[in-house]
Amino acid sequence: MDYIKAFMVGGAICVLGQILIDKTKMTSARILVLFVVIGVFLGGIGLYPRLVEFAGAGASVPLPGFGNILAKGVMQEVDRAGFIGILTGGIKAAAAGIAAAVLFSFAAALIFEPKAK
Amino acid sequence: MNMSKKEYGEMVKKASPNSRLVSNCVKAFVVGGLICTFGQVLYAMFGALGAGREMSGTLVAVSLIFLAILATGIGKYDDLAKFAGAGAGVPITGFANAVAAPAIEFKKEGYVMGVGAKMFLIAGPVIVYGTLSSMVVGLIYYFVR
Amino acid sequence: MQKRCGAQTVLFANPVGIMAAASIVGPKEGEGPLGAKFDRVEKDPMLGVESWEKAESELVKAAAKAAAEKARVAMDDFDYIIAGDLMNQSTGSIFGLRETMRPYLGIFGACSAIGEGMSIGGMLIDGGFASKVLCLASSHFCSAEKQFRFPLEFGSQRPPTSSWTVTGAAGVVLGAAAGPSVMGCTTGKMIDMGVKDAHNMGAAMAGAAADTIAAHFEDASRTADYYDLIITGDLGYVGQELLLELMKKKGHDIAHKHRDCGIEIFDRNTQDTHSGGSGCACSGVVFAAFFLERMKSGEIGRILFVPTGALMSPVSVQQGESIPGIAHAVVIENVRTCGQ
Numbered sequence: 077m078d079y080i081k082a083f084m085v086g087g088a089i090c091v092l093g094q095i096l097i098d099k100t101k102m103t104s105a106r107i108l109v110l111f112v113v114i115g116v117f118l119g120g121i122g123l124y125p126r127l128v129e130f131a132g133a134g135a136s137v138p139l140p141g142f143g144n145i146l147a148k149g150v151m152q153e154v155d156r157a158g159f160i161g162i163l164t165g166g167i168k169a170a171a172a173g174i175a176a177a178v179l180f181s182f183a184a185a186l187i188f189e190p191k192a193k
Numbered sequence: 194m195n196m197s198k199k200e201y202g203e204m205v206k207k208a209s210p211n212s213r214l215v216s217n218c219v220k221a222f223v224v225g226g227l228i229c230t231f232g233q234v235l236y237a238m239f240g241a242l243g244a245g246r247e248m249s250g251t252l253v254a255v256s257l258i259f260l261a262i263l264a265t266g267i268g269k270y271d272d273l274a275k276f277a278g279a280g281a282g283v284p285i286t287g288f289a290n291a292v293a294a295p296a297i298e299f300k301k302e303g304y305v306m307g308v309g310a311k312m313f314l315i316a317g318p319v320i321v322y323g324t325l326s327s328m329v330v331g332l333i334y335y336f337v338r
Numbered sequence: 339m340q341k342r343c344g345a346q347t348v349l350f351a352n353p354v355g356i357m358a359a360a361s362i363v364g365p366k367e368g369e370g371p372l373g374a375k376f377d378r379v380e381k382d383p384m385l386g387v388e389s390w391e392k393a394e395s396e397l398v399k400a401a402a403k404a405a406a407e408k409a410r411v412a413m414d415d416f417d418y419i420i421a422g423d424l425m426n427q428s429t430g431s432i433f434g435l436r437e438t439m440r441p442y443l444g445i446f447g448a449c450s451a452i453g454e455g456m457s458i459g460g461m462l463i464d465g466g467f468a469s470k471v472l473c474l475a476s477s478h479f480c481s482a483e484k485q486f487r488f489p490l491e492f493g494s495q496r497p498p499t500s501s502w503t504v505t506g507a508a509g510v511v512l513g514a515a516a517g518p519s520v521m522g523c524t525t526g527k528m529i530d531m532g533v534k535d536a537h538n539m540g541a542a543m544a545g546a547a548a549d550t551i552a553a554h555f556e557d558a559s560r561t562a563d564y565y566d567l568i569i570t571g572d573l574g575y576v577g578q579e580l581l582l583e584l585m586k587k588k589g590h591d592i593a594h595k596h597r598d599c600g601i602e603i604f605d606r607n608t609q610d611t612h613s614g615g616s617g618c619a620c621s622g623v624v625f626a627a628f629f630l631e632r633m634k635s636g637e638i639g640r641i642l643f644v645p646t647g648a649l650m651s652p653v654s655v656q657q658g659e660s661i662p663g664i665a666h667a668v669v670i671e672n673v674r675t676c677g678q
Contacts, residue, residue, distance in 0.1 A: 079233050079234070082232065083227065083230045085229070086232075087226030087280075088222065090225025090279045090280045090282075090284070091218045091221050093279030093283040094279035094280070097278055098214045101497075104315075105318055107279070107283075108287070108318070109319055109322045112322060112323040112326075117326065120333065131229075132232075133229050134226075134230075134232075136232070136250060137228060137232040138225070138283050139319070142254075142285060142319075142323065146327035150327045151330070151331065153331070155338070163328065165331055166331070170323070172254065173251075173258065176259065177258050177316070178312070180262040180263075181262055181289075181293040181312055182296065182308065183262075184262050184265060184266040185300045187266060188297050189297070190300075190301075191491070193271070193490060201532065201533075201545065202532065204583060205576075205580065208541070208579040208580050210498040212498060266491075270493050271492065272493075274493020274495070275494075275495055282494070290492060294489040295492070314489075315488065315492060
């Protein structure tokens, strides 16, 4: 059941992105930004965590899930450290994802050559 | 030319074929759904190995990022994205692809100004606006909690 | 003799012979419907060098050499080399030609480069300022993607109106020769139809093509009947439809005479090239390998060759500018005897 929910919700979020690409001619960079920002705000008002509760990876793997982590992190840090948490919380929560992307991408740049299509 | 840009815009619209929205959406749904399902499988696996909820979530993200960047390096992720569109672009794997692709492409311009400077050419805005909006959320939360 | 004829057109006093033309292309172009006709099909899109930009320069170098050899002209005998490409500051042309040590004119007309080059070269020769001119145009799919769109490994979908940048280079040697000759040219104006979509360059250029072709008919008092074929550069399927409609509105029906190099070079059904081919090399290599050969065989006698260009840069697109188009018409006719 968890898998079906993850499939359905994850697929549906991607379909939203596809409609934006095909109907608005927005570039993919803009769509990624939009999705993350939406994720942050839905996380901030507590809606996105409920979706994650329901769909698991179906909600956490798409980019709004990344935004949700930023929101969750900033609120936790504000609870823990007060005002300074506004600055530190977001990036701290996203650190693993960003650092992994930097590390693996750097390694990929070392190993692989650009390829033609 | 005695034709307004608006009139020409109408002509262009008529002459330009539209994207195949339905078939694109079906592909995005299936591929995006499968990537998430795979994430769920990993999540259960890490859980079974004894990782807590938070740790499992982080490990899932890191694993998917690793696999997407590997696929980018061997030149397969762009094939997947060509087929699946947002199905490959919206999951965290699409973010990873957006970081790795310029890193590989711009290595010819050197490791500092090429790889280093261009790595976040596409994904940088995600970090910038994600961080900024997290601060907005944090600020509001600070006053209303 | 008055050579200027109307607002935009020049008709030469003597035909300027096309001594030879050469085409070098990449693997995908080699797999297309014209594959067997090109002078050389490179198997490796990086041509054994280490970057896409250097690969494009290699294509330019090879096209220059091949064109000179076919025309039996030593590199040192060219009075001018005129070249254009799509890269920032003409990277493709400059680094492919820096060892030629010949007077060099670098041009930018986006994908209309070969038309611009042949126009200038023809005028130089007819004006008596040169006797042999080498015109070159090049583009490379990968260097163009990297500069104008996204890194190649980045996953994205191309909309159906987009075109596929041709990897290749073409060289045309102008001088004294019988056979297909440049008789004159109509230099295009920049025409901005207000198109902002960088994935629909056919639409951005169709207005310019229509404007130049109509101006040529007006200036030279000709109609489409004068020509066997009217060949545009890289309008693609979308741009072709728009061009024919615009021409009809101007009172010219060119539907049965129109061909487009971007449509000829790829098979849209099997090669996933959407609206067709584009890039400076597109019109150049198709002209050199296909239409010029058809003229030499006598199958066609008169063409109006109209390479088209979308005058945009990555910066202009990001700043929300619309894309002006340009088209340069070159009159080419079979001449039985050598010019003078």
